[in-house]
Amino acid sequence: MSYLDRIINFEGVGTLLQLPFVQNALLAAAILGLIAGLLAPLIVARGMAFAVHGTSELAFTGGAAALLLGIDVSSGAIGGAVAASLLFGMLGKRQRERDSVIGVVLAFGLGLGVLMLALYEGRSANRFGLLTGSIVSIDSTNLLVLAVTAALVIGTLCVTYRPLLFSSADPSVAAAHGVPVRVLGPVFAVLIGLTTALAVPVVGAILVLAVLVTPGAAAAQVTSSPFKATMMAILIAEAGLVGGTLLSLGPGLPVSGYATTVIFLAYVGCRLVARFRRRMSSDA
Amino acid sequence: MPSALPPDGRLLGPAGTAGEPDGDVPREVPAIRLRDARMSFGDRLLWDNLDLDVAAGEFVAVLGPNGSGKTTLLKVLLGLLPLSAGSLLIDGEPARRGSPRIGYIPQQTSADPELALRGRDLVGFGWDGHRMGMSFRRRAVRRRRVHAALAAVEATDYADVAVGRLSGGELQRLRVAQALVGDPAVLLCDEPFLGLDLAHQRTISRLIDDRRRTTSSAVVFVTHEINPVLHLVDRVVYLVNGRFRIGTPAEVMTSEVLSDLYGTDVDVVTVRGRLVVVGAEDDAVPRPGHAVHHVPDRAVR
Numbered sequence: 001m002s003y004l005d006r007i008i009n010f011e012g013v014g015t016l017l018q019l020p021f022v023q024n025a026l027l028a029a030a031i032l033g034l035i036a037g038l039l040a041p042l043i044v045a046r047g048m049a050f051a052v053h054g055t056s057e058l059a060f061t062g063g064a065a066a067l068l069l070g071i072d073v074s075s076g077a078i079g080g081a082v083a084a085s086l087l088f089g090m091l092g093k094r095q096r097e098r099d100s101v102i103g104v105v106l107a108f109g110l111g112l113g114v115l116m117l118a119l120y121e122g123r124s125a126n127r128f129g130l131l132t133g134s135i136v137s138i139d140s141t142n143l144l145v146l147a148v149t150a151a152l153v154i155g156t157l158c159v160t161y162r163p164l165l166f167s168s169a170d171p172s173v174a175a176a177h178g179v180p181v182r183v184l185g186p187v188f189a190v191l192i193g194l195t196t197a198l199a200v201p202v203v204g205a206i207l208v209l210a211v212l213v214t215p216g217a218a219a220a221q222v223t224s225s226p227f228k229a230t231m232m233a234i235l236i237a238e239a240g241l242v243g244g245t246l247l248s249l250g251p252g253l254p255v256s257g258y259a260t261t262v263i264f265l266a267y268v269g270c271r272l273v274a275r276f277r278r279r280m281s282s283d284a
Numbered sequence: 285m286p287s288a289l290p291p292d293g294r295l296l297g298p299a300g301t302a303g304e305p306d307g308d309v310p311r312e313v314p315a316i317r318l319r320d321a322r323m324s325f326g327d328r329l330l331w332d333n334l335d336l337d338v339a340a341g342e343f344v345a346v347l348g349p350n351g352s353g354k355t356t357l358l359k360v361l362l363g364l365l366p367l368s369a370g371s372l373l374i375d376g377e378p379a380r381r382g383s384p385r386i387g388y389i390p391q392q393t394s395a396d397p398e399l400a401l402r403g404r405d406l407v408g409f410g411w412d413g414h415r416m417g418m419s420f421r422r423r424a425v426r427r428r429r430v431h432a433a434l435a436a437v438e439a440t441d442y443a444d445v446a447v448g449r450l451s452g453g454e455l456q457r458l459r460v461a462q463a464l465v466g467d468p469a470v471l472l473c474d475e476p477f478l479g480l481d482l483a484h485q486r487t488i489s490r491l492i493d494d495r496r497r498t499t500s501s502a503v504v505f506v507t508h509e510i511n512p513v514l515h516l517v518d519r520v521v522y523l524v525n526g527r528f529r530i531g532t533p534a535e536v537m538t539s540e541v542l543s544d545l546y547g548t549d550v551d552v553v554t555v556r557g558r559l560v561v562v563g564a565e566d567d568a569v570p571r572p573g574h575a576v577h578h579v580p581d582r583a584v585r
Contacts, residue, residue: 041400044398044399044400045396045399045400045401047396158417158418159416159417160416161418162409162412162413162415162416162419163413163414163415163416165401165405165413166409166413166414169395169399169401169405169406169409169447170390170393170395170406170409172390172393173388173390173409173459173462174409174413174414175364176362176364176388176390177381177382177388177409177410177413177414178362178363178364178380178381178382178383178414179382179413179414216400217398219400220398220399220400221398223400224399224400224401224402224444224445224446224447225400225402225405225444226400226401226405228400229400
């Protein structure tokens with residue numbers, strides 16, 4: 001059982017919680033959970049899971065390039081993610097066409113990122129951190145950037161939420177009602193890009209999907225009310241990110257493993273609840 | 285038909301909210317007034333000198349082959365495209381996008397079963413789905429309108445079910461409710477029967493007919509197939525290759541008129557009370573591939 005002990009233990013967590021960098025990390029996780037949970041149901045409704053994955057890989061590419069050039073890694077990640085999301089947001093409406101373009105760009109970006117990481121001669125923890133995330137990297141500047149971005153995302157959603165949901169659920173009718181569908185697509189993509197870029201240092205490029213997509217998919221299993229779905233997605237994302245951070249403190253292992261596990265379990269739970277309910281209603 | 289019927293207060297609750305058509309005055313201006321309307325893209329002319337007054341409560345069917353400008357006419361009425369020349373008034377006001385004077389009933393398309401959206405949310409989109417910003421103040425009005433619209437199409441029972449789990453017929457009823465929720469002066473129907481079975485076609489046409497009788501909404505019904513609504517149609521607008529004819533079905537749906545429009549021999553025959561058009565390049569049969577750009581991608585996946 002030594003592995004289990006290594007994975008789950010709460011040794012010294014009390015002391016760790018006193019440290020400023022741990023408090024920063026928890027705050028960052030909480031802010032990220034809030035915006036991820038707000039966006040997730042819309043991402044699911046718009047069928048953009050793969051675009052989120054592509055965006056996160058390009059955030060990785062941007063981060064790797066920044067590392068190699070010796071500039072701020074998170075600026076690099078934001079640059080890569082926003083460029084990717086703008087590109088993906090302008091792609092056509094056809095899912096299949098969109099997916100193949102995303103796949104092409106993603107593969108190239110990932111390859112480029114790997115190459116740049118190999119060329120990098122600095123600390124190897126920096127390399128690994130981009131892929132799997134690391135809370136140690138969050139300092140007060142990151143926190144400020146995170147808070148400003150969160151305010152931007154929330155503000156934009158306040159203004160555009162209803163038309164966004166309308167155009168996600170029923171694009172042609174929304175267009176007929178005068179919803180500026182062609183403007184909202186790229187606007188939403190940029191919100192995804194910004195959030196992704198901020199999530200990459202915390203959960204890592206490979207695992208952004210877990211916080212930006214899974215909470216929305218899980219919530220949609222158990223409720224069809226858009227408001228309740230959003231509340232649930234926030235709850236699940238917070239449980240994953242804040243809970244995952246707390247769980248990772250004792251063992252000193254990456255947050256991403258814990259966060260994704262918690263969120264995945266929430267998803268499985270939601271599916272089971274949905275199945276149970278369907279069985280109940282078909283029996284009745 | 286400027287009838288004495290007041291806009292129905294029972295059906296959709298008290299009127300008088302900003303942005304609605306006048307509450308108590310019977311609708312006396314034509315619901316639609318097109319004057320000298322011309323539409324062309326580059327040197328391709330869709331129609332020219334189109335004059336059309338649609339009275340309140342009138343049912344107008346728009347017919348014609350693919351590419352004749354039916355969809356373009358719809359977009360013009362919705363305020364999404366400007367006319368190349370001429371003028372258009374909807375209920376006395378210039379057409380504009382997102383106008384509450386227009387209710388829009390689209391083609392039947394299915395929704396994603398994983399979508400977190402209920403029937404009442406879909407209907408609510410018809411009320412304020414295009415509006416930016418939050419709207420806490422108008423919540424109560426919104427709820428009342430949505431409730432009334434759901435009741436009018438007898439969809440209250442499944443208003444809280446996820447839209448992706450509904451049948452095509454149920455979903456289409458909700459779309460009628462979505463179009464009615466703003467108490468529109470004009471109902472624009474874009475092939476609303478496509479993909480529906482006969483029983484549901486009858487239900488939807490009854491709901492549309494009820495609406496125009498009780499509240500004098502005008503109906504513009506774009507279709508490939510006139511027969512399911514033939515008994516309701518007051519006038520036909522038949523568009524073919526830059527030319528058109530407007531009149532009652534008896535005036536327009538004749539071998540002479542259609543032969544002249546198509547420039548080839550076309551026969552219109554009546555078989556068991558149904559009109560059959562033979563010889564037109566695009567017979568009066570709905571084609572699944574028609575207007576593909578109207579079908580959202582999740583339907584063709």
